Amino acid sequence: MTMDRRDFLGGMVAAGGLLALGSDRLFAAVAPGAPAGTLLNWDDAGTGAYAMVDRSTGGNTLVLISDGHALVIDTKSPLHGAAIRGDTEVLGGSASVTLLNTHHHGDHTGGNASFADVPSYAHTNAKPRIEAQLERYRRGGASADGSGTPLENLAPMVRRASSAWTAGLFTPEHLIGDEGTELTIGKRRVEISHFGAGHTDNDLVAMIPSLNLMHTGDLVFSGLHSFYDPNGGYSARGWIESLEQTLALCDSETVVIPGHGEVGDRSIIQAEIRYHSKLIEAVQAEIDKGTSKENAQEMSWAFMEGLEFESIRARAIGAVYDELSGG
Numbered sequence: 001m002t003m004d005r006r007d008f009l010g011g012m013v014a015a016g017g018l019l020a021l022g023s024d025r026l027f028a029a030v031a032p033g034a035p036a037g038t039l040l041n042w043d044d045a046g047t048g049a050y051a052m053v054d055r056s057t058g059g060n061t062l063v064l065i066s067d068g069h070a071l072v073i074d075t076k077s078p079l080h081g082a083a084i085r086g087d088t089e090v091l092g093g094s095a096s097v098t099l100l101n102t103h104h105h106g107d108h109t110g111g112n113a114s115f116a117d118v119p120s121y122a123h124t125n126a127k128p129r130i131e132a133q134l135e136r137y138r139r140g141g142a143s144a145d146g147s148g149t150p151l152e153n154l155a156p157m158v159r160r161a162s163s164a165w166t167a168g169l170f171t172p173e174h175l176i177g178d179e180g181t182e183l184t185i186g187k188r189r190v191e192i193s194h195f196g197a198g199h200t201d202n203d204l205v206a207m208i209p210s211l212n213l214m215h216t217g218d219l220v221f222s223g224l225h226s227f228y229d230p231n232g233g234y235s236a237r238g239w240i241e242s243l244e245q246t247l248a249l250c251d252s253e254t255v256v257i258p259g260h261g262e263v264g265d266r267s268i269i270q271a272e273i274r275y276h277s278k279l280i281e282a283v284q285a286e287i288d289k290g291t292s293k294e295n296a297q298e299m300s301w302a303f304m305e306g307l308e309f310e311s312i313r314a315r316a317i318g319a320v321y322d323e324l325s326g327g
């Protein structure tokens with residue numbers, strides 16, 4: 001346990017502290033459809049599995065409860081992380097909690113400080129990337145605003161805590177190599193795989209075979225344009241390869257939680273493969289014609305019709321252009 005973690009426990013945003021504030025007040029406003037007593041609107045994704053699927057609050061979160069243990073996959077923003085931690089206590093009783101980050105992006109790791117006192121896991125390449133995002137986390141914490149939402153009472157505490165945050169509060173302590181790993185959460189085995197660079201250079205896929213339930217992280221954006229981060233170690237070709245290996249873990253009954261967008265079955269993985277394949281094909285054709293990157297970024301093709309997150313379309317084209325042209 002690092003100094004950071006002890007500091008955290010000394011009086012920051014520990015969930016025990018949240019609960020001690022008075023569960024009546026904190027958890028009074030329950031989102032419609034949510035399990036009783038939770039702040040966030042969880043979908044019951046299967047026996048003991050709860051998904052928080054909401055594109056406006058960052059990446060999708062999965063909480064798995066089994067036999068006195070809880071696994072939390074991804075933590076959204078600083079404010080949502082505090083709510084997720086509190087809700088995990090509600091969903092899991094006194095369950096011992098473990099955290100897994102599917103990759104380093106701030107909309108999946110922003111709430112990690114609320115889990116700084118529990119065992120936490122990420123791919124080894126995520127560590128320096130998470131450490132480098134401290135200022136982003138602090139800004140997110142300092143501007144936490146839950147006005148008019150069930151998170152309203154958490155926001156002042158998160159704002160106060162944020163100025164003292166250190167990178168160590170966000171950095172998972174257990175690093176997973178390229179070979180992946182397996183976690184045991186109560187009676188559930190969780191298989192964690194890394195298939196090389198794709199969305200980033202530290203993507204992890206979590207599969208729970210006994211529930212036939214998967215969290216793909218941002219390898220899948222369902223019904224949305226896909227987010228290319230030029231500084232995240234992406235590879236469009238690697239993304240397809242990672243998706244094909246992810247697809248191979250599924251059958252027709254598998255429930256697939258994407259990084260963003262709605263929960264689906266394996267067809268959302270197949271759609272993501274088509275997106276990147278067609279994007280590579282279309283961009284390569286423009287490169288072959290001598291089209292500039294800037295002009296290519298203005299374009300759209302049939303396979304993009306109807307996708308949301310339009311604001312990141314040009315970014316995806318530009319990233320693929322750079323990769324294909326060696327730029």
Ligand SMILES: [Zn+2]
Nearest residue numbers: 103105199218
């Ligand atoms: Zn991401």
